[in-house]
Amino acid sequence: MRYSIFSLLSQALQGHKGWTPAWRDPAPKPEYDVIIIGGGGHGLATAHYLASRHGISNVAVLEKGYLGSGNVGRNTTIIRSNYLLPGNTPFYELSMKLWEGLEQDLNYNAMVSQRGVLNLYHSDAQRDAFARRGNAMRLAGVDAELLGTDQVRAMLPYLDFDNARFPIHGGLLQRRGGSARHDAVAWGFARAADSRGVDMIQNCEVTGITMAGGRAVGVETSRGPIRAKKIAMAVAGNSSRVAAMAGMRLPIETHVLQAFVSEGLKPLIDGVVTFGAGHFYISQSDKGGLVFGGDIDGYNSYAQRGNLPVIEDVMESAMALWPGLGRVRMLRHWGGVMDMSMDGSPIIDTTPVEGFYLNAGWCYGGFKATPASGFCFAHLIATGQPHKVATAYRLDRFATGRVIDEKGAGAQPNLH
Amino acid sequence: MRITCPHCGARDAQEFSYLGAADLQRPEGMAASEAAMADYVYQRDNPAGVHRELWYHGAGCHAWLVVTRDTRSHAITAVEVAKARKAGAAA
Numbered sequence: 001m002r003y004s005i006f007s008l009l010s011q012a013l014q015g016h017k018g019w020t021p022a023w024r025d026p027a028p029k030p031e032y033d034v035i036i037i038g039g040g041g042h043g044l045a046t047a048h049y050l051a052s053r054h055g056i057s058n059v060a061v062l063e064k065g066y067l068g069s070g071n072v073g074r075n076t077t078i079i080r081s082n083y084l085l086p087g088n089t090p091f092y093e094l095s096m097k098l099w100e101g102l103e104q105d106l107n108y109n110a111m112v113s114q115r116g117v118l119n120l121y122h123s124d125a126q127r128d129a130f131a132r133r134g135n136a137m138r139l140a141g142v143d144a145e146l147l148g149t150d151q152v153r154a155m156l157p158y159l160d161f162d163n164a165r166f167p168i169h170g171g172l173l174q175r176r177g178g179s180a181r182h183d184a185v186a187w188g189f190a191r192a193a194d195s196r197g198v199d200m201i202q203n204c205e206v207t208g209i210t211m212a213g214g215r216a217v218g219v220e221t222s223r224g225p226i227r228a229k230k231i232a233m234a235v236a237g238n239s240s241r242v243a244a245m246a247g248m249r250l251p252i253e254t255h256v257l258q259a260f261v262s263e264g265l266k267p268l269i270d271g272v273v274t275f276g277a278g279h280f281y282i283s284q285s286d287k288g289g290l291v292f293g294g295d296i297d298g299y300n301s302y303a304q305r306g307n308l309p310v311i312e313d314v315m316e317s318a319m320a321l322w323p324g325l326g327r328v329r330m331l332r333h334w335g336g337v338m339d340m341s342m343d344g345s346p347i348i349d350t351t352p353v354e355g356f357y358l359n360a361g362w363c364y365g366g367f368k369a370t371p372a373s374g375f376c377f378a379h380l381i382a383t384g385q386p387h388k389v390a391t392a393y394r395l396d397r398f399a400t401g402r403v404i405d406e407k408g409a410g411a412q413p414n415l416h
Numbered sequence: 417m418r419i420t421c422p423h424c425g426a427r428d429a430q431e432f433s434y435l436g437a438a439d440l441q442r443p444e445g446m447a448a449s450e451a452a453m454a455d456y457v458y459q460r461d462n463p464a465g466v467h468r469e470l471w472y473h474g475a476g477c478h479a480w481l482v483v484t485r486d487t488r489s490h491a492i493t494a495v496e497v498a499k500a501r502k503a504g505a506a507a
Contacts, residue, residue, distance in 0.1 A: 238464070240460070240461070240462035240463075241462075241464055249459045249460065249461060250459070250460070250462070251458035251459055251460065252460065252462055253436065253460055253462050254462055254464070254487070298434050299434040299469070299485075300436075300462065300467055300469065300487045301487050301490065302464040302487045302488045303487070303488055303489060303490055307417045307429065307490070309428070309429065309430045342457075342458045398454060398457075398458040399450065399451065399454035399458070411457050411458055412435075412436070413436075414434060414436075
């Protein structure tokens with residue numbers, strides 16, 4: 001069923017009794033052309049672009065829980081393409097362009113809202129660094145504006161501009177950045193892929209990779225064995241576990257990141273604002289809750305829940321930036337586990353195991369990358385060649401020294 | 417999360433800094449192949465389960481500790497002083 005004003009009106013007249021499920025619930029077939037392990041944002045996007053751009057629809061997406069039960073439903077929904085390094089900027093800009101046309105492409109309301117992302121700076125040195133990043137973005141065709149204190153004050157008068165330690169000197173603004181409804185992104189990709197014949201297999205946990213002559217030829221799952229010509233994994237958070245089934249070790253540690261939402265408030269903050277003197281970012285959802293987060297907890301964890309010190313740290317950053325938040329009550333907090341790669345950048349590549357494709361290492365920046373990640377991964381699976389904006393995301397870049405380290409932190413994943 | 421330091425007793429995890437996997441063996445720098453060195457610097461087992469890892473008690477006794485912790489539950493089953501382990505390995 002195509003969604004439109006007419007389908008809505010016609011259903012309204014019928015008392016909304018004719019809506020059908022957005023995707024089928026098929027049993028797994030014995031064999032597919034492509035199996036995608038992981039029914040999260042990136043896996044579902046990959047399925048959509050394989051079917052819609054490459055005509056490959058004999059595809060199954062295997063999800064151990066329900067679709068979108070992992071990080072695509074646990075993030076803070078921010079989309080942006082304000083990256084410095086040449087390996088990253090064109091990729092994230094492709095993602096931003098795909099976001100801009102996503103709802104028409106999927107025929108699904110993902111609530112993409114380009115409300116602006118503002119990175120605040122608090123010192124002369126930081127202004128220089130932000131000006132450099134803004135210039136790099138503009139050279140790559142991305143929008144960026146360097147704002148001074150007065151311009152930021154006009155936008156966000158309630159921030160603590162004259163904080164004794166971290167005065168706000170201005171910010172780098174990407175107006176095309178913003179947010180999207182994270183669950184709807186997963187659902188929209190799933191529905192679009194399903195409409196082209198892709199099977200979404202839920203409650204189907206992959207327990208082993210079947211190998212024959214050094215080649216991956218199928219998977220063992222909790223719903224039985226399934227054969228495939230190509231097997232692709234997009235299971236960020238659990239990448240090391242799935243790769244180990246194919247006999248591989250990855251340059252990745254799994255860490256937990258927490259996020260928070262406040263009670264619902266009247267409109268307070270238009271866009272996304274990030275604090276430059278600590279790790280803190282905040283926006284407001286359409287329901288009114290302030291959505292915010294900060295650093296990862298900093299130690300290996302698969303627990304999908306964090307500990308209290310980071311919560312305190314995030315709240316301290318919030319108070320340093322915006323003292324008026326002191327009276328706001330926190331409603332919920334939760335954790336997701338993520339692939340922290342050794343240089344803070346992702347991997348989209350073939351592997352030493354023939355027929356086995358890797359999409360991993362998204363750190364805590366995977367949501368904004370969802371469309372381009374699926375687009376480039378589908379291109380790699382269909383053609384065997386990396387997409388031109390993802391050529392830097394090689395698995396062997398660590399051994400060859402071609403790391404993409406935006407933060408300059410080195411091979412210490414908890415510092416990225 | 418609290419870590420029971422062998423010198424200081426049970427202390428809040430905030431007093432400690434985390435480094436990562438404890439059992440990585442640095443190859444002999446001049447003799448090792450590039451592949452072996454890249455393996456040491458970048459590749460990790462990253463288990464979902466029991467993990468031996470290095471923590472530094474920076475706000476306490478300044479000792480490096482090897483903590484055995486379950487990455488699924490954060491439950492700590494053993495803490496030993498890293499130096500003692502090294503001495504044991506040499507002996």
